[in-house]
Each structure stands twice: as structure tokens, then as C-alpha cells.
Amino acid sequence: MAKVNLDVAVVGGGLGGLYALYRLRRLGFTTRVFEAGSGVGGTWFWNRYPGARCDIESLEYSYSFSEELQSEWRWPERYATQPVILQYINHVADRFDLRRDVELNTRIASAVYDRAANRWTLTAGDGTIISARYCVMATGNLSTPRVPDFKGLESFQGKWHHSGLWPAEGVDFTGQRVGVIGTGSTAIQMIPLIARQASHLYVFQRTANFSLPARNAAMDVERERQHKADYARRRDEARTTPFGVSGYPLPTQSALAASPEERRRNYERLWDEGGTIGFLTCYNDFLVSEEANETAAEFVREQIRRTVHDPKVAELLAPKDHPIGSKRLCLDTGYYETYNRDNVTLVDARSAPIEEITPRGVLTADREYELDAIAFATGFDAMTGALREIDIRVEGGEVLAEKWVGGPLTYLGLMSAGFPNLFMITGPGSPSVKSQMIVSIEQHVDWIARCLDDLRTQGLARIEPTADAEVAWVAHVNQVADSTLYPRANSWYVGANIPGKPRVFMPYVGGVGAYRRRCDEIAANGYEGFEVTAEGNAALRQRTLSAA
Numbered sequence: 001m002a003k004v005n006l007d008v009a010v011v012g013g014g015l016g017g018l019y020a021l022y023r024l025r026r027l028g029f030t031t032r033v034f035e036a037g038s039g040v041g042g043t044w045f046w047n048r049y050p051g052a053r054c055d056i057e058s059l060e061y062s063y064s065f066s067e068e069l070q071s072e073w074r075w076p077e078r079y080a081t082q083p084v085i086l087q088y089i090n091h092v093a094d095r096f097d098l099r100r101d102v103e104l105n106t107r108i109a110s111a112v113y114d115r116a117a118n119r120w121t122l123t124a125g126d127g128t129i130i131s132a133r134y135c136v137m138a139t140g141n142l143s144t145p146r147v148p149d150f151k152g153l154e155s156f157q158g159k160w161h162h163s164g165l166w167p168a169e170g171v172d173f174t175g176q177r178v179g180v181i182g183t184g185s186t187a188i189q190m191i192p193l194i195a196r197q198a199s200h201l202y203v204f205q206r207t208a209n210f211s212l213p214a215r216n217a218a219m220d221v222e223r224e225r226q227h228k229a230d231y232a233r234r235r236d237e238a239r240t241t242p243f244g245v246s247g248y249p250l251p252t253q254s255a256l257a258a259s260p261e262e263r264r265r266n267y268e269r270l271w272d273e274g275g276t277i278g279f280l281t282c283y284n285d286f287l288v289s290e291e292a293n294e295t296a297a298e299f300v301r302e303q304i305r306r307t308v309h310d311p312k313v314a315e316l317l318a319p320k321d322h323p324i325g326s327k328r329l330c331l332d333t334g335y336y337e338t339y340n341r342d343n344v345t346l347v348d349a350r351s352a353p354i355e356e357i358t359p360r361g362v363l364t365a366d367r368e369y370e371l372d373a374i375a376f377a378t379g380f381d382a383m384t385g386a387l388r389e390i391d392i393r394v395e396g397g398e399v400l401a402e403k404w405v406g407g408p409l410t411y412l413g414l415m416s417a418g419f420p421n422l423f424m425i426t427g428p429g430s431p432s433v434k435s436q437m438i439v440s441i442e443q444h445v446d447w448i449a450r451c452l453d454d455l456r457t458q459g460l461a462r463i464e465p466t467a468d469a470e471v472a473w474v475a476h477v478n479q480v481a482d483s484t485l486y487p488r489a490n491s492w493y494v495g496a497n498i499p500g501k502p503r504v505f506m507p508y509v510g511g512v513g514a515y516r517r518r519c520d521e522i523a524a525n526g527y528e529g530f531e532v533t534a535e536g537n538a539a540l541r542q543r544t545l546s547a548a
């Protein structure tokens, strides 16, 4: 049984874990990453389904920590595909010599904190034991695939796959009758491509989602040149915007104050430009006022009706049960057009729900659909799934999964009270999935690195949030969410896709810029809301840790 001694153990080898390794190693902390998969990349290692690509432009959705990296790396398309993003992450791992501190094929099963020793002991599935003063959970928000427990799945005679565990060698659907279950972001990316291969594609839709055109294209060389020439300023700007994307500042105009003609021109321009962030930041009441939101929602429904030839299918595809943007806004290439193909059928799984998977296919309340293959695009146990799967506890004290039974409780989405020296990257209660996530990952890692450095410099060894600070932060997260339309949707943001999961709005929607300012102020004010302790359990007054 191998035993490893570290300053910092990082769990997860995606974009978050790798950047944490890079940053902490440079500060002289002995750091290792433990990753369940057989390669680095996280999301981009696992999600190899057809059509997988980022939905934020690659010039934005990329690391900003190295000027050389961002200027030298060439993105071939406006929105990079999964293989290209994975290639980029592997390039980063090689370029910054990260691999020697990454342990692959190592799933961490438990993490137990010993208060007297002030150390975390992590145990991996293979029995490896890791002892570390600090533990950083970079386990991802969308890393626990959810295969619905349909009755009869094991009896299915064809092949089935979940988008988040897609075989590395790919799946050839040529000539097959295929069922796609789900119509969220992932399904919307895979459906147009599977439709081109399958003899017939059945899409089982329970809830229609809003999707906007990506207008993906080969990278415009001049645009890339201009963007890169201005990279430093753009990255700084991104960090102050609501969603962490440059060029989309906090909107100031109300949709309701604009005339219908002006609004329409604006929506048409955004529709033609492609992308989701333009819509999300087009008006300051877009995500706040139902009436304002409805103007954009109806515009998108009109586009769906214009694109899809069969009016019944168009009506089924036009979402009416949630405000636009209150669920993850999808981005597509030819999604709605796909329903004009003769070999594609939209199955309304709301009025005739799926009852079971049979040996031959899918049985709904209406009829049986014979299938050779099923692709589950049913999402993830989002935001808390990966953390709840690890037995995280304090010896003789609390168990994280039990503490979170009514929903996640954190201070800033960075730490949870009662669990000293345990950090989360993009944890619940931070902008996380409501942002360009690499901006949020870098911000969290930088904050943690600065904090550990400050602790070390000042001879301190333990940090944890106070219960009061956590209660106040959770209340603030909820209050901000309740002032928006987000909680109106039954989305994975509230855990609605997981039976029995508590309905709590998990991300912080106050915006990347405001959140970042708050985190910086807290550090500058002597890590307000945290309790710091010296080695040997001598409790110090709060605020004795000062930021460098």
C-alpha cells in the first residue's frame, strides 16, 4: 500500500486540477493530482460524443495564466471541438511539465481530516494512502454522469452509451435505428450528427430547451490576430463581466424601455452573430423581469417555427415552461433544421412518458420504439455529485454528505464550515457553471494559492470558515437567485434532474465581476469570515491572517 506525503493533494485532473498543480508547485508546495480517468482533461477527456464542443468561443474559453500559451496556441474554429480542447489540455500538461505530478487511474474514495494532526488522509480505490495538509477538490461540476434508472435497461439487446462516458474509439451509428434520450445542451450537439449516420433517429423529449445558433466557422485569421493583440486587456475585462466573457459588460438598458422594433433589431443581430452570451447580457432585465424575458423567448420561438417545417413538431420544440436563459442556454449547429429530415422523429416523452427499456428498444405510454442503439444525454449529478461520492469527513466530527443533505452549504463556494483546509474549485455557491468556467477556475485557484502562501508566511497552518459567515453567504446566494428568474426553471441548477435531490439553487448568479471583488475584499480584510489557527491548535483571533 503506497503512502504519499504532501503539502497539497488535488483531486481531479481537469482544467481546474491542472492549473492548481501549476500554481501551487510554483509556490514551492509539494502537490500531486489524483485523477480517476486514464488521462488528463476532465470534461474533455470523458465527453467524446459526436458534436461535443465548447459553447463559449475558444479565444475566451482557454487559460489566461500564460501570455506565451495564449498567443501561440491556434484554435482552428470559433468553437473548438472536444478533440481539439483535449489536445490543448494535453499540450498544457506537457508544456508546463505537469504530468510527473499527476497520478492517473486513481479514484479517491475517502478524505478524512484529523484535527490533532492537522492533516487530511485520502484513500484511493487501489489502496494508495495520501497524507496532505491541504486538500483541493477539483472534482468538477459536471463529472458524475447520470444514467436514469429506467426499468429494463439491462435487458436491452442493442448498445447504449452515456454522453459523459462515451467510448474513446467512437460509436458508428451507420444504418442503425438510434434513440437519443434527452434534449439539453449535449443532445442538441449530438442530434444533427447522429441523424446523418442513423437509418432513423428517434429523439425522446421531455422538456424543450432554448437553443441559439453558434454560427461556428473556421477561425477568422484577422479576428484572431486582433483578439490576441489585445489579449491582456480582454482577459482583465472578462474578469469584471457578469459571465466572465470579454465584450459583454453588465447591461444597462431595459428590454421594456426599448421599442418593439429596436428590440427586434437587437435580437436579430444577436441571432445572426451567434452565441449565447450576447442574449444573456442584451438587457438588464432579461433575467429579472418575466415580461422582458418573454420578448426574447417569443423571438426565439418564432425562429423555431420558421425553421421547422412541420408545425406540430415546431410547437413541441418551442419551450414554454421556463424563461429563456433560466436553464443552460444551448448552442447548436443545425439542430432545429435536423427535424426536417425524413429519418428523424421527435417523440413527445412528456405526454407519453418512457415507461421502460425493453430488449428491443424503448417503450413509452404510447408504443414501443425498436432501436439498435440508445444515447443517453441525460446530464450529470451536477455540482455536488462528485463531492458526495467521496466520503469526506472529519474524524469524530461531521460528514460532508450529511451536512449537505438539505443542499450544499459553503462559504464563497470555496470552503465548507467544519472542514478545515479543504478547498473546492468552483464549488456550489460560486459563479461556477454560470460563468466561462476557466475564468472561475483561475480565480479560485489564484485565491487558494494566495491564501496558502499567506498562511505559510505567517506561520499559520489551518483555515476554515466560521459557521456565521457561511450562513450569511448561503443567504446571500439565495437572495440573489430569488431576485432573478433562474429559480423558475426545473433545471439541473436546482438538482431537478436527480430524483430525491434537494431543490436548492446552487450557483452564485451575482456575476463573475461582483463575486471576484467580494473574494478579494475578504482576503484583503484579513480573510474575513475565516478562522485561522497556528500549528499545535493555538487558536488565533479571526482577522489575524493578513493578505500579502
Ligand SMILES: Cc1cc2nc3c(=O)[nH]c(=O)nc-3n(C[C@H](O)[C@H](O)[C@H](O)COP(=O)(O)OP(=O)(O)OC[C@H]3O[C@@H](n4cnc5c(N)ncnc54)[C@H](O)[C@@H]3O)c2cc1C
Pocket (backbone or CB within 6 Å): 011, 012, 013, 014, 015, 016, 017, 034, 035, 036, 037, 041, 042, 043, 044, 045, 047, 052, 053, 054, 055, 056, 061, 106, 107, 108, 109, 138, 139, 140, 141, 142, 143, 186, 386, 390, 425, 426, 435, 436, 437, 438, 441
Ligand atoms: C459537454 C460539456 C461542455 C462544456 N462546455 C463548456 C463551455 O463551453 N464553457 C464553459 O465555461 N464550460 C463548459 N463546460 C463545463 C466544464 O465542465 C468546465 O468548463 C471545465 O472543463 C471544468 O473543469 P474542472 O477541472 O473543474 O472539472 P472536470 O473537467 O469535470 O474535471 C474533474 C475531474 O475530476 C475527476 N474526479 C472526480 N471525482 C474524482 C475522484 N473521487 N477521484 C479522482 N478523480 C475524480 C474526474 O474524473 C474529472 O476528470 C462543459 C461541460 C460539459 C460536460
